């Protein structure tokens with residue numbers, strides 16, 4: 001099995017069969033079930049709710065968590081490949097899964113009480129319940145430590161007041177993990193169930209990006225919570241920041257998925273379009289060379305250099321598959337350049353630079 005995507009760096013060789021299978025499963029889900037509906041949801045500014053149980057069934061929610069915590073127990077790389085594929089479909093899809101897994105399931109798994117774990121993790125893992133993560137406030141985004149949402153003690157209970165902004169899944173969430181400062185200014189996490197008195201999650205409309213994703217405000221007006229709603233295992237800013245660390249790992253993989261999709265969409269468009277045929281011919285030719293680069297039989301025999309035929313009347317294009325980029329350009333005998341172990345790809349296009 002091969003890594004799905006333009007495999008310039010021979011990524012396939014570093015992935016296990018299981019990881020490649022996970023990627024293939026995610027790729028098929030996105031291609032067959034998500035892509036056909038994403039345009040409609042993008043224009044409407046909605047999320048395809050009907051696909052949530054499928055995300056759970058395939059193990060895409062909280063994937064790295066153990067099965068007893070609602071996850072699928074896959075490796076971090078397999079999880080990254082899932083995020084790669086989901087974001088290849090749309091950033092909103094990856095965002096949904098990141099929030100559910102890394103920002104809601106993970107903190108309940110890591111910091112929750114046994115009661116919170118048994119009540120929420122399984123439902124969140126199957127997609128039966130949706131969660132959201134409320135950290136950002138109207139006046140505190142990059143600096144979450146400045147938050148003003150307050151959790152005041154009321155005997156053994158808590159009263160929450162404040163507002164959160166730009167919260168993914170907010171309006172569709174069954175549970176919101178809200179971070180607030182207590183009377184001593186210590187940040188604590190609270191699980192607020194949908195329908196709790198004083199708690200509302202109005203949707204924010206009119207986004208210019210991430211349109212196929214539900215984004216909301218969370219408003220807490222004297223929300224009365226028992227102490228059992230507090231995450232007992234964490235206090236301080238490291239609580240929400242540790243969740244963001246989990247999410248950022250998947251987001252990084254997702255970015256590559258989005259970039260791959262942009263690249264493939266551009267290649268497909270430029271190679272199928274029939275205008276200015278000479279220009280299109282070059283695009284087609286380059287795209288073919290690039291996608292063949294890593295698998296080209298020459299690469300196995302002469303990994304440092306591969307020659308390709310250029311269009312008629314053009315100098316040949318040289319593709320260096322291994323070596324140092326600067327040396328390959330400046331070395332007086334660039335064609336004799338030998339690899340030093342660093343693998344890079346350089347497209348030399350002399351007819352453009354001459």
Ligand SMILES: Cc1cc2nc3c(=O)[nH]c(=O)nc-3n(C[C@H](O)[C@H](O)[C@H](O)COP(=O)(O)OP(=O)(O)OC[C@H]3O[C@@H](n4cnc5c(N)ncnc54)[C@H](O)[C@@H]3O)c2cc1C
Nearest residue numbers: 099133134135136139140141142143165166167168210215
């Ligand atoms: C679609 C979407 C979904 C989101 N989902 C969630 C969610 O689920 N949960 C959640 O809690 N939050 C969520 N957010 C909020 C997101 O985390 C914040 O937008 C982010 O933290 C940035 O905060 P901000 O928007 O207030 O920008 P600001 O903090 O106002 O920053 C604006 C710009 O100023 C820069 N900047 C800020 N401070 C400084 C400084 N001191 N020096 C130099 N530059 C600075 C920033 O880098 C940025 O470029 C979401 C946001 C969006 C757009």
